[in-house]
Amino acid sequence: MSENNNYNALSESTYYILLSLLTPQHGYGIMQDVQKMSNGRLTLAPGTLYGAIKALLEKGWIEFSKDEDTEKRKKVYILTSEGHQVLQSEIVRLKELYQNGLVRMRGETND
Template sequence: MTEAMYYVLLALMSPNHGYQLMNAVAQVSKGRIRMGPGTLYGVLGRMQKDGFIMVVKDNGRRKTYGMTEVGKAALKQEYQRLVCLVEDGRLLREEKRNE
């Protein structure tokens, strides 16, 4: 899973439409990730194809996306993977202490 996908799924903990998603991604990432429309809609298309998200409302002008159960499971799995990476990185902190 890419970083962009991870943050879009985090932002979709509650259904959102495109513009809201761009703001939610920036908010969830504390401003570290700013996604433009091209990147966002590319990620949304891929995630919809993979079954991670679905359109929950389409009024013709604006689509609201929500996370599927497959998406929730993928988000949790990615979170666990990232936790393991951070835990493994403790070796770096221990090395600095021993210097």
């Protein structure tokens, strides 16, 4: 990969959760957004979503929104700057995978 980083490849669920959190959202909003972005192909069960959210909070990639207008009973999540950087790195990685696949499918090499 041309861009060096210290992050492993993200799971599809984690990728979509981070992508969804480019806009602050609560858990149910994330589940709906991921399903919409993936054209219904990926449905996050609550256990999967909240397990991933817990891990992302621990890594410091997301945090709770401190917006005063947020309803008290709903936790709203936002990307941190590190989470944004991780997402950008993953997009670069995925773009490289896609481009290499296209080159090889045409029978070419990357020389």
